[in-house]
Amino acid sequence: xxxxxxxxxxxxxxxxxxxxxxxxxxxxxxxxxxxxxxxxxxxxxxxxxxxxxxxxxxxxxxxxxxxxxxxxxxxxxxxxxxxxxxxxxxxxxxxxxxxxxxxxxxxxxxxxxxxxxxxxxxxxxxxxxxxxxxxxxxxxxxxxxxxxxxxxxxxxxxxxxxxxxxxxxxxxxxxxxxxxxxxxxxxxxxxxxxxxxxxxxxxxxxxxxxxxxxxxxxxxxxxxxxxxxxxxxxxxxxxxxxxxxxxxxxxxxxxxxxxxxxxxxxxxxxxxxxxxxxxxxxxxxxxxxxxxxxxxxxxxxxxxxxxxxxxxxxxxxxxxxxxxxxxxxxxxxxxxxxxxxxxxxxxxxxxxxxxxxxxxxxxxxxxxxxxxxxxxxxxxxxxxxxxxxxxxxxxxxxxxxxxxxxxxxxxxxxxxxxxxxxxxxxxxxxxxxxxxxxxxxxxxxxxxxxxxxxxxxxxxxxxxxxxxxxxxxxxxxxxxxxxxxxxxxxxxxxxxxxxxxxxxxxx
Numbered sequence: 001x002x003x004x005x006x007x008x009x010x011x012x013x014x015x016x017x018x019x020x021x022x023x024x025x026x027x028x029x030x031x032x033x034x035x036x037x038x039x040x041x042x043x044x045x046x047x048x049x050x051x052x053x054x055x056x057x058x059x060x061x062x063x064x065x066x067x068x069x070x071x072x073x074x075x076x077x078x079x080x081x082x083x084x085x086x087x088x089x090x091x092x093x094x095x096x097x098x099x100x101x102x103x104x105x106x107x108x109x110x111x112x113x114x115x116x117x118x119x120x121x122x123x124x125x126x127x128x129x130x131x132x133x134x135x136x137x138x139x140x141x142x143x144x145x146x147x148x149x150x151x152x153x154x155x156x157x158x159x160x161x162x163x164x165x166x167x168x169x170x171x172x173x174x175x176x177x178x179x180x181x182x183x184x185x186x187x188x189x190x191x192x193x194x195x196x197x198x199x200x201x202x203x204x205x206x207x208x209x210x211x212x213x214x215x216x217x218x219x220x221x222x223x224x225x226x227x228x229x230x231x232x233x234x235x236x237x238x239x240x241x242x243x244x245x246x247x248x249x250x251x252x253x254x255x256x257x258x259x260x261x262x263x264x265x266x267x268x269x270x271x272x273x274x275x276x277x278x279x280x281x282x283x284x285x286x287x288x289x290x291x292x293x294x295x296x297x298x299x300x301x302x303x304x305x306x307x308x309x310x311x312x313x314x315x316x317x318x319x320x321x322x323x324x325x326x327x328x329x330x331x332x333x334x335x336x337x338x339x340x341x342x343x344x345x346x347x348x349x350x351x352x353x354x355x356x357x358x359x360x361x362x363x364x365x366x367x368x369x370x371x372x373x374x375x376x377x378x379x380x381x382x383x384x385x386x387x388x389x390x391x392x393x394x395x396x397x398x399x400x401x402x403x404x405x406x407x408x409x410x411x412x413x414x415x416x417x418x419x420x421x422x423x424x425x426x427x428x429x430x431x432x433x434x435x436x437x438x439x440x441x442x443x444x445x446x447x448x449x450x451x452x453x454x455x456x457x458x459x460x461x462x463x464x465x466x467x468x469x470x471x472x473x474x475x476x477x478x479x480x481x482x483x484x485x486x487x488x489x490x491x492x493x494x495x496x497x498x499x500x501x502x503x504x505x506x507x
């Protein structure tokens with residue numbers, strides 16, 4: 001039986017680990033059951049943003065009347081939009097062609113399944129052909145995740161799409177006239193924006209009381225309020241049945257509070273109710289890798305699984321399912337696989353950022369207010385609207401506008417930044433400096449100790465590490481949207497700060 005020095009399962013961030021293995025002369029195997037490049041390149045972040053940008057332009061044109069300009073969208077060239085999108089997805093072919101020329105690498109295009117200790121079998125996607133069995137000295141599981149399909153009666157008979165099939169054989173020749181989206185998270189919010197802007201009649205059905213529950217409640221309300229100007233939104237409703245009616249697909253949803261049912265029909269149904277682990281397909285238990293109650297692969301701070309010499313990165317461990325987080329983990333994994341044991345690095349998820357490219361856009365890093373309080377922090381919170389700075393007003397935002405975005409900053413009583421949250425134009429750009437600030441100071445060197453009290457490393461060497469003080473001490477370009485985030489510091493108000501009482505003794 002063939003034995004490889006390194007086996008990588010998944011061709012997303014897993015390629016980063018694989019490339020280093022090849023560079024150091026390892027005999028490697030790569031397993032992928034779909035197009036190379038995985039979710040981000042072929043059915044996620046990259047192709048979806050090619051669709052988001054035209055939708056953004058349409059919404060911005062509609063907003064322009066507020067500053068005295070009126071645009072008419074004369075034509076939507078779906079063929080050109082689609083062509084540009086497919087040009088990105090089809091880069092996967094170039095990746096495959098390149099890897100097929102690499103020495104010491106065997107590419108298996110199929111589904112891997114563990115059959116014993118460090119032993120795997122790969123079958124064709126249709127399950128009819130055995131593509132090979134082999135052993136590996138080391139495994140990196142970067143197998144991603146797949147759509148969770150809720151138990152809706154009749155759904156399989158009616159048919160539906162997911163983000164995977166949408167960027168595949170279910171891609172529409174023209175935008176649908178009507179679309180039901182089941183789910184209210186990131187994928188749902190982005191698809192709702194894309195198609196509502198392109199003229200599709202969109203209906204969102206979300207079981208939870210609010211949309212995008214990863215965000216601050218104020219941001220969820222803001223998004224829902226703005227969505228309702230362009231589409232129909234049913235929160236607190238559970239889809240229970242699907243059927244065909246007058247050549248349309250119909251969903252029956254039940255109100256979670258009173259049990260009342262509604263009926264919605266559309267040309268297509270998009271399922272965006274979350275993701276589930278692929279560990280069951282890999283049968284990881286046969287090689288001793290443990291999973292949690294939801295089926296995600298368990299890893300320690302070094303990204304090691306419960307089985308020695310098997311690591312797991314990216315969506316497969318169920319933590320923060322974003323490509324930039326997977327890339328970060330790949331760097332850690334590279335260090336821990338190929339570097340000296342005494343120089344192993346651990347992961348730090350305290351400042352994982354993300355953006356939701358819907359309309360209005362959302363930016364997020366760190367804890368929400370509720371999370372900070374739950375973890376025992378005493379905090380200050382600031383909120384500042386776009387309309388309160390000159391650039392925001394210039395862009396057409398005024399105090400009582402429904403689309404007047406805002407920034408929310410959460411800091412502890414030492415001014416350490418715990419979380420930053422933005423909803424409005426350029427949110428992804430505006431939140432990024434806070435990611436840098438939250439990570440600042442971690443490369444400081446510790447000076448010689450001279451008997452002083454034991455002060456934590458960061459406080460002693462970098463008293464401003466992770467705090468908002470660099471913003472406080474900096475000039476902010478005027479007039480720019482940076483003032484929304486930079487000047488928010490002046491709005492900080494205590495939330496649960498405990499006042500220290502000093503006793504005075506008089507002799």
